[in-house]
Amino acid sequence: MSVNDQDRASDLLIQEVDEDLRREQYEKLWKQYGNWIIAAALAIVLIVAGYQGYQGWDKSQRNKDALAFEAARALAAAGKTQEASDAFAKLAADGHAGVTVESQMVRAQLLQQSGDNAGAIAAYEALAKSSAPSVYRDLAVVKAALLTIDSGDASAYEPRLAQIANASNPWHSLATETLAMQAIKKGDLAKATDFYKKLSDDATTPEGMRGRATEMLAALAQAKG
Numbered sequence: 001m002s003v004n005d006q007d008r009a010s011d012l013l014i015q016e017v018d019e020d021l022r023r024e025q026y027e028k029l030w031k032q033y034g035n036w037i038i039a040a041a042l043a044i045v046l047i048v049a050g051y052q053g054y055q056g057w058d059k060s061q062r063n064k065d066a067l068a069f070e071a072a073r074a075l076a077a078a079g080k081t082q083e084a085s086d087a088f089a090k091l092a093a094d095g096h097a098g099v100t101v102e103s104q105m106v107r108a109q110l111l112q113q114s115g116d117n118a119g120a121i122a123a124y125e126a127l128a129k130s131s132a133p134s135v136y137r138d139l140a141v142v143k144a145a146l147l148t149i150d151s152g153d154a155s156a157y158e159p160r161l162a163q164i165a166n167a168s169n170p171w172h173s174l175a176t177e178t179l180a181m182q183a184i185k186k187g188d189l190a191k192a193t194d195f196y197k198k199l200s201d202d203a204t205t206p207e208g209m210r211g212r213a214t215e216m217l218a219a220l221a222q223a224k225g
Contacts, residue, residue, distance in 0.1 A: 073106075081114045101132045108143065117147050138164045138171050145178050154182040173205045180216070193220050 075084035088107035091099055108123035124144035128137045142164060145157035161182075164175035180195035199205045199213035 081110055085110050085114075101127065101130075101136050104130075105136070105140070108140075112147065117151070120144075121147050135170060138169060138175075142171055142174050142178055145175075145182070149178075149181055149185050154185060158182065167202075167204075173199060173202065173209055177209060177213070180213075184220075189220050189224055193217065193224075196220065 071087065073084070075087060085107050088103040088110070091103035093100075104123060104127045108120045108127070111117075111123060112120035121144045124140040124147075127140040128144065130137065141157065141160050145154060145161055148154045148157060158179065161175045161179050163169075165172050165179060169175070176195050176199055180192045180199070183189070183192035183195060196213040196216045200210055200217060202210075205213065
């Protein structure tokens with residue numbers, strides 16, 4: 001046997017020995033950690049299956065809620081206010097997170113349109129105290145406050161409206177106008193003038209609201225003589 005043949009034979013023997021050693025080590029590792037490896041693999045499979053199952057359920061739930069929401073809107077359009085209100089109430093209580101807020105808001109508007117101001121205020125208050133994003137909670141406060149102007153309960157909303165009237169809030173103009181209307185209702189024309197002037201001077205005030213503010217400033221000036 002040549003030197004090269006001996007070298008190749010030695011290499012093959014070393015390779016076989018290495019493979020035997022590796023196999024032996026793997027067998028030892030498997031005996032020691034086999035159960036853990038199986039458990040870990042099973043856990044991964046269950047996690048993946050669970051996530052895929054949740055995605056499927058979530059999509060199904062969203063589709064179901066979307067159909068229920070459209071059905072409730074159809075009831076409202078047909079003039080079946082009570083049935084629509086009940087349907088929206090159910091969605092607000094049990095629906096997917098994406099539809100609960102809108103359902104509660106639409107339900108409050110339906111109650112208001114039907115003349116049930118107390119029910120509408122309660123619905124807005126429920127939304128204002130919920131875990132919905134602050135932009136919806138603040139809007140619910142303003143809408144509830146608007147409904148209390150004629151009832152004489154508006155003063156209770158003033159501290160909350162004052163916070164929303166902060167320039168950083170997206171509803172600050174609407175809250176400021178509501179505060180102005182409340183001031184007029186109480187006969188505090190000076191405070192109402194301050195609020196309307198703030199709206200009139202604010203470049204971010206919607207055009208229509210700024211026009212109303214300007215008109216009210218003129219009317220208030222005339223009323224004060």
